Amino acid sequence: MSWLCGLVGEGISSSRSPAMHEREAKNMGIPLVYRIIDTHQWKGSVQNLPDIFHWLERFGFNGVNVTHPYKQAIIPLLDELSDAASAIGAVNTVIFKNGKLSGHNTDWSGYAANFKQTLPNASLASIGQIGAGGAAAAVAYALLSLGAVELKIFDVDKKKAHDLAERLQNLFPSAVVNVAQSAKDAINGASGVVQTSPIGMDSHPGTPFPSSLLTEKQWFSEVIYFPRETKLLGEARSKGCPTVSGIGMAVFQAADAFELFTGLTPARERMLREFD
Structure with missing residues (x-):
């Protein structure tokens, strides 16, 4: 099996997400392609979200991450929400499965993991x-x-x-x-x-x-x-x-999203070490 994933956002051409996901997939020996869908490049906006997700589903994407400024705007387009995404009111991961779009939030779990690891006694x-x-x-x-x-x-x-x-x-x-x-x-x-x-x-x-x-x-x-x-x-x-950078959150939220995309458990510490 192979996986097709991506990131939907505005002004995200420099995102490190493709490298993180594709590198970990290579480390695990699985075929995964991760694409950028940057609305800034073609002057798109929130009004284009329905069309974007319509075509992502038809192009066979397994799932996508969602980033600024669409984490809340995407919710009305989804069929299901995880408990955390519903409570938070924001989605950063969408899974395409069995004709349905399900929304999840791995930002909170990624942030929590990074914070506990970096400043355990804060x-x-x-x-x-x-x-x-x-x-x-x-x-x-x-x-x-x-x-x-x-x-x-x-x-x-x-x-x-x-x-x-x-x-x-x-x-x-x-x-x-x-x-x-x-x-x-x-x-x-x-x-x-x-x-x-x-x-x-x-x-x-x-x-x-x-x-x-x-x-x-x-x-x-x-x-x-x-x-x-x-x-x-x-x-x-x-x-x-004492400081906590955004790198750990970025890596750990990506790892949680990777697991949702593939059903496989990535090596989180390896992903953190290899981040660039």
Whole structure:
């Protein structure tokens, strides 16, 4: 058997996903091809998603990953959702099987695995989160699943932040989930800060907040993995903050997606070592 997989997103021509999946498939001795479907290259948009998935299914794809900005927009097109994807409200992996499209979320499990491995003793007493989009929902779900006591969410889109906070509060009633009015309010007094917005990607350069808001007593986590080190991650490390880069999350979410695509278990530590 062979597998045909891919990634649907905008501005993703430099994604490392094809290399990760195809290299691990080669290591395991199985034939797998992973293609990029970048709507930016042909000026596509969210309106094109139905046609994209119509043709992916007919071209015989086994599954695809979904990334910014379609992780939430894809949901109405799916026949089934995993429990985690339903709870998070975002999908990053779609499986084509028996004429149905099923949505999953491996961002949360990938983030949780990376965080536990990198900062096993980090305090989860209070966390400031910047961003409330699809990746943010998965990261917040992961942190609350790991035992976060308080989560303060800031996003420039206040409605998006309120909607996410309300959903998470209902899912984790023993925690305190609220909306911060600014990045400064989210970060001030937090034991750790997680950056989940797209600001810092090569396609969205800059920083979502000044690093002067961070202190060396706080851990800092970034979800962006391209570039390998965002400006903000480098500045946080220079301040002495314990840091978590987005590379581990990228690798572990890919490994979980690979398992959904193929039904086979990849060597996660090998994938992490070979990431480039």
